[in-house]
Amino acid sequence: MAARGGHRTRSGRRRFLRDAWRLAAAAGLVGLGLAAHGRRVAARPAQALRPPGALPEREFLGACLRCGLCVRACPYGTLRLASAVGPVAPGTPYFVARAVPCEMCEDIPCVAACPSGALDPALEDITRARMGIAVLVDHESCLNWRGLRCDVCYRVCPLIDEAITLEPQHNRRTGRHTLFIPTVHADRCTGCGKCEKSCVLEEAAIKVLPPRLARGRAGGHYRLGWEEKAKAGRPLVPGLIDLPDRLPGGGP
Amino acid sequence: MRRVPGRAAAEARGRLAAHRWLLARRAAQLGVFGLFLLGPLAGVWLIRGNLSASLVLDTVPLTDPFLLAQNLAAGHLPEAAALLGGAVVLAFYLAVGGRSYCGWVCPLNPVTDAAAWLRARLGIAGGGARVDARLRWALLAMVVALAALTGTAAWELYNPVSIVQRGIIYGLAPAAAVALAVFLFDLFVVPRGWCGRLCPVGAFWGLVGSGALVRVTAPARERCDRCMDCYAACPEPQVIRPALEGGGAPVILSGLCTNCGRCIDVCPQEVFRFGTRFHGRTMTAGLPGGREEAT
Numbered sequence: 001m002a003a004r005g006g007h008r009t010r011s012g013r014r015r016f017l018r019d020a021w022r023l024a025a026a027a028g029l030v031g032l033g034l035a036a037h038g039r040r041v042a043a044r045p046a047q048a049l050r051p052p053g054a055l056p057e058r059e060f061l062g063a064c065l066r067c068g069l070c071v072r073a074c075p076y077g078t079l080r081l082a083s084a085v086g087p088v089a090p091g092t093p094y095f096v097a098r099a100v101p102c103e104m105c106e107d108i109p110c111v112a113a114c115p116s117g118a119l120d121p122a123l124e125d126i127t128r129a130r131m132g133i134a135v136l137v138d139h140e141s142c143l144n145w146r147g148l149r150c151d152v153c154y155r156v157c158p159l160i161d162e163a164i165t166l167e168p169q170h171n172r173r174t175g176r177h178t179l180f181i182p183t184v185h186a187d188r189c190t191g192c193g194k195c196e197k198s199c200v201l202e203e204a205a206i207k208v209l210p211p212r213l214a215r216g217r218a219g220g221h222y223r224l225g226w227e228e229k230a231k232a233g234r235p236l237v238p239g240l241i242d243l244p245d246r247l248p249g250g251g252p
Numbered sequence: 253m254r255r256v257p258g259r260a261a262a263e264a265r266g267r268l269a270a271h272r273w274l275l276a277r278r279a280a281q282l283g284v285f286g287l288f289l290l291g292p293l294a295g296v297w298l299i300r301g302n303l304s305a306s307l308v309l310d311t312v313p314l315t316d317p318f319l320l321a322q323n324l325a326a327g328h329l330p331e332a333a334a335l336l337g338g339a340v341v342l343a344f345y346l347a348v349g350g351r352s353y354c355g356w357v358c359p360l361n362p363v364t365d366a367a368a369w370l371r372a373r374l375g376i377a378g379g380g381a382r383v384d385a386r387l388r389w390a391l392l393a394m395v396v397a398l399a400a401l402t403g404t405a406a407w408e409l410y411n412p413v414s415i416v417q418r419g420i421i422y423g424l425a426p427a428a429a430v431a432l433a434v435f436l437f438d439l440f441v442v443p444r445g446w447c448g449r450l451c452p453v454g455a456f457w458g459l460v461g462s463g464a465l466v467r468v469t470a471p472a473r474e475r476c477d478r479c480m481d482c483y484a485a486c487p488e489p490q491v492i493r494p495a496l497e498g499g500g501a502p503v504i505l506s507g508l509c510t511n512c513g514r515c516i517d518v519c520p521q522e523v524f525r526f527g528t529r530f531h532g533r534t535m536t537a538g539l540p541g542g543r544e545e546a547t
Contacts, residue, residue: 019384027390031398038398038406061404062326065319065334066414067305068422072291083424084415091304091408091418115305115313116323117331 045087046209048094049191051079052102052129053111053119057210063118066091073113076103097193097208102131104158104192127159132191133214134164134184134206142205144180147171153182153195153206163188164195182206186215256372257481260520273513280356288421303357303417305337313337318456319414322407325399342460348511350461354447354454355510359416363431364447367438368487376439383442385490388455395452412446413453444487454508462507468515469527470495470502476523482515496523501532 044057051070054060070093071079078100082088093110095102104126111119123129134153136142143150144166157164164184171177182195184206193208228236261270268275288306291297300307305315315330315337323330330338345353354361395407408414412430419427434446447454470476473496482496483489491506492515516524 019386023384023387023390024393026387027394030391031394034406034410035398035402038402038404038409058403059328061406062399062402063323063328063330064405065305065315065323065330066405066408066418067301068418069301069305069307071422072300081418081422081424084419084426084430086426089409090415113300113307115307115315115331115333115337117328117334121331 044089044094044210046213047096047098047207048082048088049097049102049131049193049208049210051093051095051110051119052104052108052126052131052190053114053121053123054131055118055120060118061089061092063116064092065116065118067115068093069113069115070110070119073109075105075109076100078102079110095193097132097191097196098204099197101193101197102129102190104129104190127188127190129190129192130211132193132208132210133186133189134191134193134195134208135214136182136184136206137209138205139181141201141203142182143200144182147173147177147179149180150200151180151182152198152200156194156198158192158194159188159190163190186211255479255481255484257484258518260479260481261518264520265522270517273517277356277512278362281359281362284357285359285417285420292421292423302421304414305334312340314341316414317342317460318453319405319408321396321456322399322405325396326403326405327400345457345460346463347465349464349466349509350457350459350507351454351510352461352464352466353457354451355512358413358453359420360413360431360434360447360451361510363416363435364438364444365487367435368444371439371443376443383445383449385449388450388452388458391450392452392455392459407452411453413451448487454510458507460507461509461511462505464507465528466511466526467529467531468495468504468509468511468513468524469531470504470523471525471527471531472521472523473497473502475521477521479520481518481520482524485514485518487512487514503527503529503531505529 050057050060051074055063066081068081068091071081078095079093080095082090082092082094084090088094106126108123108126108129111121111123114121139145151166154160154164154166162185164182166180167183169179169181171179191208195206196204196208199206225236258270264270284303287299288302291300298309300310301314303316304319305313307313313333313336315334317338320330320334320338323334398406412434415430416427416434418424419430438445438447442449476496482492486492487510488506488508491504491509494500494506495502495504511526513526516526
């Protein structure tokens with residue numbers, strides 16, 4: 001190479017260093033641009049769910065080889081490979097629950113097919129998958145909330161009575177009926193999306209969201225009085241005065 | 253009239269013989285993608301996955317070592333299957349020449365070859381933006397640094413090589429736009445710009461190629477009559493000179509040679525042929541540090 005022969009002389013060495021700086025600066029600028037743009041691209045939209053066992057998003061994007069072997073292994077055509085345009089990182093697998101939900105195969109073929117570990121092989125029990133968490137995002141349009149017995153999301157749930165239960169509640173509109181409120185239990189929900197897929201409304205009232213959107217979290221310092229009381233076996237504040245209960249409307 | 257590289261060889265040896273390696277490469281490129289498409293199109297799953305990672309006959313894993321390097325830089329230690337696949341692929345290209353990937357497999361090679369061909373046909377002279385061919389090394393370093401800094405394989409958001417090969421195998425149409433962009437870039441902006449100056453994937457394979465076994469040799473270089481057809485046809489013309497005109501062994505040792513064999517095809521004097529990197533060294537083997545002389 002000319003540069004290698006050249007930098008034996010002094011001016012040659014100077015030129016080599018100058019070129020090296022220029023090239024490094026050019027590549028650095030390109031890198032900065034890609035990094036800045038890439039951060040925006042890496043923000044995955046909420047409806048795009050990762051396959052079961054996927055590492056947390058950032059680690060997933062560092063581990064996934066973009067080979068699509070999981071997509072090929074999926075027997076239900078649930079998984080798709082993201083294309084070069086669109087909001088999901090190109091070449092990575094995802095699914096949209098409302099289109100085709102995860103059927104929760106017991107042998108988890110997508111995880112078995114993953115060569116890189118981006119889908120964690122430690123996931124052996126599909127009910128422990130956490131692809132997302134179902135949330136009844138709009139109770140105002142939910143038919144059960146309106147007093148009807150739709151129940152579809154509850155019926156199709158692969159973990160019926162565990163991940164979704166129907167909680168009875170008084171129907172104040174009629175005054176004499178019961179509402180059966182679909183209630184998701186996040187510690188059991190796998191995020192398979194069957195409920196969202198099956199919701200009979202034009203736009204699903206129940207949707208699977210990534211955990212970061214679906215869950216709240218109390219501060220680490222929060223203590224629940226009744227739990228602490230049970231733990232201690234006695235009231236934590238001694239000599240509390242028991243005030244008389246007053247009813248609304250200023251009764252007796 | 254402008255001299256068209258390859259015409260003299262075609263007159264000397266016939267059109268077919270003067271395009272032997274070119275045809276072999278196109279067959280290889282079609283063959284690779286044909287094998288991958290046999291599964292989804294005909295239900296014959298000889299190979300699953302794509303060029304990034306795949307599984308042959310449901311047993312042998314193959315992994316792109318450049319992707320593995322990005323994963324490792326991002327702080328993820330891949331599973332054994334992926335690592336084994338990387339070792340298999342690396343061993344293969346250490347044998348057949350690192351940038352053989354570029355010349356014989358990469359789907360962008362026909363695209364940039366077409367751009368170079370059209371550029372010559374239309375007489376779009378030299379010109380365009382000038383880009384230092386060493387920029388690819390800096391970009392290669394940048395890709396690895398980007399993975400380390402972001403903790404993700406960030407380059408894979410943009411890598412046209414993987415986007416296009418994936419697009420072909422999985423039928424993702426937008427990849428065609430990416431291929432078109434590379435074509436137009438090579439045609440109008442920088443001649444041989446993508447593969448020859450920028451592509452970090454090619455730079456990676458160039459590193460592998462600098463130790464590879466199969467190389468183009470020039471065993472009959474004394475027959476060379478300086479017609480310059482090989483330089484005109486070669487996508488990396490700077491690699492030829494040391495083998496053809498240097499005092500060293502008549503072997504193209506640069507890792508940037510793609511082993512495409514165009515020089516073998518277009519040479520009317522039949523100067524070149526495929527050989528190994530050790531060609532011409534036996535004559536003076538054992539001369540410590542000395543430049544090996546070929547006879």
